[in-house]
């Protein structure tokens with residue numbers, strides 16, 4: 078046990094600090110789920126009480142062919158969650174990205190409807206009672222709040238979202254069902270999300286919550302819009318969650334989205350911190366996290382979970398998005414799994 082001065086109390090873990098407020102989650106990659114990442118195997122159960130699979134429950138992994146399902150990794154995740162007392166937030170049933178090749182090739186309403194039904198019934202059905210929640214539909218909206226032109230919209234029309242929730246409700250009666258998207262704190266897209274949620278509710282179909290992804294930047298955190306979003310989403314009578322939180326410290330040359338299809342060419346100018354994050358940036362990141370968690374604490378009655386998109390900086394998708402091969406620092410633990418100033422800033426907001 079570490080030595081401590083008599084007047085110092087040990088820093089609590091994230092999950093302890095916020096235990097009376099909201100669940101604290103992390104995305105897990107395959108290595109971590111398989112417990113091949115020994116540092117994460119210690120840190121994850123210590124710090125978190127919720128986990129989201131970063132990729133392995135997406136359709137391209139779990140449902141690679143019409144009649145072919147690959148449940149091995151998801152089953153491992155469920156066992157890992159049980160062993161370590163983590164709620165599993167399954168991600169995601171219906172999304173236009175990371176679809177298996179066979180689904181991308183479907184070209185008519187009948188086959189798309191069959192895919193939607195089979196996929197949700199089989200996958201959500203198998204994990205009912207084993208996972209805590211599902212992101213039933215991910216990223217169905219455009220930035221202006223209109224419906225994204227995915228193959229689901231194209232062949233099944235606007236109602237595919239309601240249909241997906243209806244199927245999930247039937248297949249997974251014991252699982253919380255959520256809508257998840259990025260930039261839905263922004264006014265136009267938020268209005269679209271509210272309309273979509275109201276439509277599901279008006280159809281008499283269950284929706285338990287909304288996930289605001291939270292892929293933001295340390296230097297322009299949209300705090301006012303986040304606050305309005307919490308208020309407006311909570312007013313719909315559903316849980317509000319921050320499901321994929323990370324704060325990039327790097328400038329993005331292109332538009333500000335989390336659209337995984339977006340890519341920008343690499344150049345050294347937009348990768349300035351390969352040798353480490355300067356103190357001034359470290360402080361800015363900590364300050365942004367502190368402001369954000371102060372807001373979360375103000376609305377803790379409405380917020381059920383905050384999940385970080387990764388355990389440490391080294392594994393973050395932001396090292397490769399929207400530009401491949403950069404060095405980013407968006408999380409609370411550094412590449413050696415050590416807590417950063419941002420970690421302590423977050424803990425401080427809990428009052429623990």
Ligand code: XIL
Nearest residue numbers: 131132215259290321335336337394
């Ligand atoms: C990302 C993963 O982190 C990457 O490993 C993968 O290559 C692409 O997808 N919104 C989502 C997540 O809902 O599923 C995405 O995850 C990030 C954006």
